[in-house]
Amino acid sequence: MAGTTRLAGIMGWPVGHSLSPLLHRHWFEAHGIDGAYVKLAVAPKGLEAALRALPALGFLGCNVTIPHKEHAFALVDERDAAAEAMGAVNTVLVLPDGRLKGLNTDGLGFLAHLRATLPGLALEGARALVLGTGGAARAIGRVLLDPGGGAGVETLLLANRTEARARALADFLGGGEVVPWEARGAALEGVDLLVNATPLGMAGQGPLPLDIEALPAGAAVYDIVYRPLETDLLARARARGNPVVDGLGMLLHQAVPGFAHWGGVTPPVDRAAREAALAGL
Ligand SMILES: NC(=O)c1ccc[n+]([C@@H]2O[C@H](COP(=O)([O-])OP(=O)(O)OC[C@H]3O[C@@H](n4cnc5c(N)ncnc54)[C@H](OP(=O)(O)O)[C@@H]3O)[C@@H](O)[C@H]2O)c1
Incomplete structure (x- = not known):
């Protein structure tokens, strides 16, 4: 990884079972993007510090999964309409000014x-x-x-x-x-x-x-x-x-808005994406 590598990941507790890394890594590779998507095992008490650290660490965003979706909703600076309606977020975007925007793409x-x-x-x-x-x-x-x-x-x-x-x-x-x-x-x-x-x-x-x-x-x-x-x-x-x-x-499609942000391109949900995720089942 270079200093310019596009960084994203998934925060959960536990997070080991997640298929998301397989999918996002596939999209980075398929688009020839120098990017990395990592599993971030974040305990509930560490969520605020972890989310706040994203801009400083150079992350462009992350997905959040169980048990963090409601707490992350409360911690982000702004939310899309779906997140507002749901009171939960599954995707956090780091905006250019370092603010955090929560989406709910389920x-x-x-x-x-x-x-x-x-x-x-x-x-x-x-x-x-x-x-x-x-x-x-x-x-x-x-x-x-x-x-x-x-x-x-x-x-x-x-x-x-x-x-x-x-x-x-x-x-x-x-x-x-x-x-x-x-x-x-x-x-x-x-x-x-x-x-x-x-x-x-x-x-x-x-x-x-x-x-x-x-x-x-x-x-x-x-x-x-x-x-x-x-x-x-x-x-x-x-x-x-x-x-x-x-x-x-559903899992593949809900990942698209996050990748569009940290990958910079809207990825296709095609057979190759499905096979990449299937490898983790
Ligand atoms: N494909 C995807 O992308 C995707 C996305 C999100 C979730 N999921 C899956 O969807 C499922 C539900 O997720 P969730 O986050 O909505 O879970 P949740 O908030 O825990 O809700 C679980 C629901 O299932 C019911 N339920 C649980 N055990 C039951 C049983 N033995 N008999 C009858 N009803 C039962 C619960 O009923 P009570 O109210 O009576 O407890 C509740 O309505 C999970 O398997 C999850 O992995 C898939």
């Missing part, structure tokens, strides 16, 4: 991957069911309902194991109908899009308990879990002919 990544995978899927006016109401579902619900730049779905159904959290999310979004967790299978009738935003289906978690009998034949099924790439839910949906969308592309 919703954008979710939607960009959906549109890229299923360009024929009509989202405006659609009926969607989201399972889970955690941080990821919050970003997804927001972008699904948003008519300006988002998907503009007509009906958003929310089902969560802890129903009070589904009600809280519907309040936060200013839209959305709560479906009891026990009724999630029946609620599939008439939907155009089903999204799993719980960790169920992830290796070590057990499969998502969901009977998809009532799912319409043409409905799209999007699982944001990406370890494994084809979850039990996606395998069952694919077997009955439903179009499916895996979770890896």
